Amino acid sequence: MKIPFIATLLLTMAGCASPPKLSATMDITRRAPDTVLISLRITNLEDHATTPIAPDVVVQTHTGGAWDKPASQIHPVAFVLNKHELRNIVKVLHTNADTVRAMLTIKEQENGHLLMNQRIEKAVP
Numbered sequence: 001m002k003i004p005f006i007a008t009l010l011l012t013m014a015g016c017a018s019p020p021k022l023s024a025t026m027d028i029t030r031r032a033p034d035t036v037l038i039s040l041r042i043t044n045l046e047d048h049a050t051t052p053i054a055p056d057v058v059v060q061t062h063t064g065g066a067w068d069k070p071a072s073q074i075h076p077v078a079f080v081l082n083k084h085e086l087r088n089i090v091k092v093l094h095t096n097a098d099t100v101r102a103m104l105t106i107k108e109q110e111n112g113h114l115l116m117n118q119r120i121e122k123a124v125p
Contacts, residue, residue, distance in 0.1 A: 020050035061097035078109035
């Protein structure tokens with residue numbers, strides 16, 4: 001069986017693709033006695049667009065001496081960042097928790113490769 005030229009070219013290009021280079025930061029701040037903001041900032045560090053990326057932020061809160069069940073709070077549809085583009089995503093949590101723990105995972109949407117994994121735990125008095 002012969003493989004058409006276009007299919008061969010596409011397979012070759014896919015094999016040479018490198019994962020996107022990203023920078024990501026998270027911050028947790030209290031805005032009111034019952035409101036906490038979780039901020040996610042993702043930047044493309046390359047001179048070309050990324051492949052579609054899928055960030056996910058799972059959050060746990062600590063109230064009354066116990067951690068609650070982890071829940072995905074920031075989980076947008078996969079998106080592409082253009083050359084040096086910055087994307088800010090903010091989630092408002094209504095909680096009286098004294099500590100918040102967040103875990104960021106960023107994967108390539110097309111193949112599931114893990115690009116980044118970060119964790120932050122912060123007291124929010």
